[in-house]
Amino acid sequence: MVSPVPGLPTGMVVGTYDDYPTVQRAVDYLSDQKFPVEQLAIVGTDLRQVERVTGRLTWGKAALGGLASGAWLGLFVGLLLGLFTNEGWAQIILFSVAWGAVFMAIFGVAGYAFTGGRRDFTSKSVTIAARYEIYCQHQHAAQARDLLAKLSLQSDRPTS
Template sequence: MSASVSMPLGGVQVGSFDSYEQAQAAVDYLADQKFPVENVTIIGSDLRQVERVTGRLTWGRVLAAGAAGGAWWGLFVGLLLGIFAVDGSAWIGSLLTGLLIGLLFGMLFAAIGYSASRGRRDFTSTSTVVAGRYDVMCNPARAEEARAHLARFSLRG
């Protein structure tokens, strides 16, 4: 069945919730009631991006993060090269060489990237997209049954 112009994407609204966890719990309740949840869609509306500043970005933090990332890549390359080592000391040598080169290149590339920003973003942050409302939508043929189940769900909690 394809959506028509008059029917919104996902069907008709059978519930609206303030958080995704509440909408997810409602759909889980429908599944527990043996409702065919393949007829249900959760749609987030009123989207906004939330960026939480986690700290100040300094040269020390930039170089440390670059060194850590480069060290992991160097360790990986060293392990791959260690496969071709003829004895144990050559294996350890390739591992340590890869680790050291990766550490140095990681610091170098992090320093280049940070200096190219010229201080326009001297902080670290994490970003998420959140919705102001989460609507549970359902195929119109099953909407009344879903509403009845969700009415019992809302009385539970």
Template sequence: MSTPASRPGRPRDNALMRLEFPQSLAVYDDYAAAQRTVDFLSDEGFPVQNCMIVGTDLKRIERITGRLTYNRVALGGIGSGLWLGLFVGLIFSIFTEENTLGVIASTMVLGAAFGVIMALVGYAATRGQRDFSSVTQVVATRYEVLVEHKVAAQARELLAKLPGALPNPFA
């Protein structure tokens, strides 16, 4: 099993995320089935610290949530700006002895103005290239349960007792 390329500020080798000589125990189409397998092994007293669930074949899913218009973008910018203004106003109110409510209200108004301007400028810069809003998620299409080689036989014996278990063609 290869290790991922190191990133700045992260340790090159994270021992918690590795098994020394992993072997495939089972492959599933959903995470719940892989989790059920490890839970079953745990219930049977198996040393589950020798297990790992690995999601493979990653895909990105983007769900379109609506059409973007200048009005929707402006409303979103106002909302974001109000929250930013509220936060800044609360911070300022700690350090000032003036009218606290006035400080908070004025920073919220300025925040809303700043938010709407930035949102509209950003939207206009796309020039219609992305006129929709969406949410994205990265999901695995397969989940493989790996076990350390020294306990793989024990895991396979226990897994054969799991109700509804099928033989693993990948093992």
């Protein structure tokens, strides 16, 4: 059985795929065929971290981002506190939203000030693998390969 502890998987490579949706479809197919999928591990190799720059970060954007996240957090806290009161719950929610927005706007501006201009942009990061491999425990590897070969034959058939 595959160790539940993260680390390098054991077993044999039974399939290699170019993208995650394809490897996901392969494991889903194995599951549909009643294969013991707990014997599998999906391993992404040749990892790259891609960071897309989405814009400039300014004092206003730092404050606005903090204000928006603080308002949402305040709304959540206000709703929770409102559960424990019989009257004035609307005031509790409004004050929670307002205070959350104010404090988080201050924290957003302070955080931006502490960067000292070293990161004046916003971005989103994602880790991408160039290839995905399915590892399988030795005692089930032959069955996994056979099932994946059938899937490959089904995928290669022309549709008409």
